[in-house]
Amino acid sequence: MLYIQNYIDGGLADPLSGGWIDVHEPATGRVYAQAPASAAADVDAAVRAAQNAFPAWRSMEAEGRSRLLRRVADLIEERLEEFAQAESRDSGKPVWLARSVDIPRASRNFRFFATAILHVSSEAHQTDDIALNYTLRQPIGVAGCISPWNLPLYLFTWKIAPALAAGNCVVAKPSEITPFTAFLLSEVCMEAGLPPGVLNIVHGLGGDVGAAITAHPDIPAISFTGGTATGAAIARTAAPMFKKLSLELGGKNPTLVFADCAFEETLDTVLRSAFSNQGEICLCGSRIFVERPLYARFRDAFVSRVRDLAVGDPLEDATGQGALVSEAHMEKVLSYIALAREEGGTVLCGGERVAVEGRCAGGWFVSPAVIEGLPFTCRTNQEEIFGPVVTLMPFDTEEEALTMANGTPYGLAASVWTSDLRRAHRFAGALQMGIVWVNCWMLRDLRTPFGGVKQSGVGREGGWEALRFFTETKNVCIKL
Numbered sequence: 001m002l003y004i005q006n007y008i009d010g011g012l013a014d015p016l017s018g019g020w021i022d023v024h025e026p027a028t029g030r031v032y033a034q035a036p037a038s039a040a041a042d043v044d045a046a047v048r049a050a051q052n053a054f055p056a057w058r059s060m061e062a063e064g065r066s067r068l069l070r071r072v073a074d075l076i077e078e079r080l081e082e083f084a085q086a087e088s089r090d091s092g093k094p095v096w097l098a099r100s101v102d103i104p105r106a107s108r109n110f111r112f113f114a115t116a117i118l119h120v121s122s123e124a125h126q127t128d129d130i131a132l133n134y135t136l137r138q139p140i141g142v143a144g145c146i147s148p149w150n151l152p153l154y155l156f157t158w159k160i161a162p163a164l165a166a167g168n169c170v171v172a173k174p175s176e177i178t179p180f181t182a183f184l185l186s187e188v189c190m191e192a193g194l195p196p197g198v199l200n201i202v203h204g205l206g207g208d209v210g211a212a213i214t215a216h217p218d219i220p221a222i223s224f225t226g227g228t229a230t231g232a233a234i235a236r237t238a239a240p241m242f243k244k245l246s247l248e249l250g251g252k253n254p255t256l257v258f259a260d261c262a263f264e265e266t267l268d269t270v271l272r273s274a275f276s277n278q279g280e281i282c283l284c285g286s287r288i289f290v291e292r293p294l295y296a297r298f299r300d301a302f303v304s305r306v307r308d309l310a311v312g313d314p315l316e317d318a319t320g321q322g323a324l325v326s327e328a329h330m331e332k333v334l335s336y337i338a339l340a341r342e343e344g345g346t347v348l349c350g351g352e353r354v355a356v357e358g359r360c361a362g363g364w365f366v367s368p369a370v371i372e373g374l375p376f377t378c379r380t381n382q383e384e385i386f387g388p389v390v391t392l393m394p395f396d397t398e399e400e401a402l403t404m405a406n407g408t409p410y411g412l413a414a415s416v417w418t419s420d421l422r423r424a425h426r427f428a429g430a431l432q433m434g435i436v437w438v439n440c441w442m443l444r445d446l447r448t449p450f451g452g453v454k455q456s457g458v459g460r461e462g463g464w465e466a467l468r469f470f471t472e473t474k475n476v477c478i479k480l
């Protein structure tokens with residue numbers, strides 16, 4: 001049994017309460033680790049450590065902070081295989097995916113923000129010959145970072161790296177469902193020589209540790225990624241305390257395929273956008289709208305490719321689809337397949353629990369599902385499923401496509417597949433989303449603003465946006 005510990009004030013610590021949470025391996029359904037069931041007292045100890053570390057960390061030269069954070073990036077890279085195995089074991093994702101996407105990106109997050117702070121500048125405004133204003137962007141103090149289970153280390157570090165780079169100290173909470181790589185990150189930070197208290201990682205349940213971070217009077221900024229309902233609960237607590245809030249929430253992303261698309265390339269990427277990481281990515285395109293003249297051809301080719309996706313042991317290189325993250329999540333996904341049938345949909349393939357032989361016999365596997373015949377207004381097409389389930393819908397006009405694409409409470413990301421440049425620009429402008437991809441999907445440049453509109457969130461991460469979030473802006477006006 002692996003024992004995961006908190007990382008507070010530069011050292012590893014058991015939870016003050018003495019309580020523990022079972023951590024499961026989704027591919028086998030078995031408990032393989034215990035994580036701390038921390039509570040408000042652990043968060044308080046972490047906040048005190050962070051407050052003590054803050055004066056020295058904020059006044060360290062940018063070059064010094066940068067060097068330490070680049071060292072963290074190097075050490076993650078050196079332990080790539082160990083991190084990838086841990087991420088796969090914890091989340092059920094194929095180990096090749098963790099090795100090629102999740103862990104390299106976690107390391108890049110540190111490297112990106114560690115170098116970004118060497119290039120920051122701020123504005124000056126001269127008021128005629130009367131005065132000179134300049135803008136200071138100062139670290140906030142202790143930042144709270146709360147992240148979900150789907151891209152555990154990738155999203156955890158996407159918040160921690162800019163917060164630290166900007167000169168803040170951090171109290172962070174990974175998902176209790178996937179705590180393993182955050183624990184390995186604690187080891188890396190100790191080895192890198194990060195000063196005690198600069199980063200603190202407190203494990204535990206959302207209602208305990210997450211809520212305590214959100215409500216803590218000495219944490220003036222909260223960066224959260226997770227479900228929309230949780231985001232609303234966090235906002236209810238944080239707003240009357242006037243905390244800075246960044247909320248990256250759920251999605252129900254449309255994929256718009258026009259008859260003039262480059263067919264094979266579109267098919268390849270739409271398949272990836274639908275089922276990468278078992279569909280457990282906030283950016284996955286789960287509602288696929290296809291222009292009617294192409295509909296039947298696209299549907300048949302797509303379903304045939306989905307049937308070829310191998311569901312199986314995440315450790316095997318040939319596995320396309322690993323396990324879903326938890327038994328509860330698997331049950332939720334299966335319940336949406338049943339709902340789709342009740343709503344009149346036809347399941348063209350998948351949507352069944354899969355029994356994988358051998359060591360994975362008890363695992364939580366579901367075959368990727370493609371459903372057609374549903375209106376865009378039904379619950380299956382309105383609610384986030386966050387699993388290997390997509391719907392196909394034909395459309396006749398651009399107007400109809402746009403109405404359906406924009407017709408959910410969410411607004412995170414869309415992809416548009418067309419050879420018509422002017423149409424691409426029209427849709428880029430009219431889609432109510434934070435991110436629009438044209439003839440591509442999840443092509444990420446870390447300098448670009450990342451986030452959603454409507455119920456997909458408030459604020460943006462990435463590049464300068466993240467560094468601005470994690471700093472307080474001050475105008476200094478000097479009379480000339």
Ligand code: NAD
Pocket residue numbers: 146147148149150151155173174175176204205206207209210211214225226227228230231233234248249250251281282384386412452456457
């Ligand atoms: P979740 O909201 O259940 O949990 C996210 C984190 O919040 C976890 O660490 C959890 O412990 C914590 N938490 C739970 N209750 C809390 C509370 N009351 N106060 C404070 N913290 C609390 O989400 P999840 O199931 O882990 O993740 C899936 C969701 O995340 C999906 O909705 C998905 O779309 C979303 N997501 C969004 C993005 C994005 O960038 N927009 C990225 C990835 C995932």
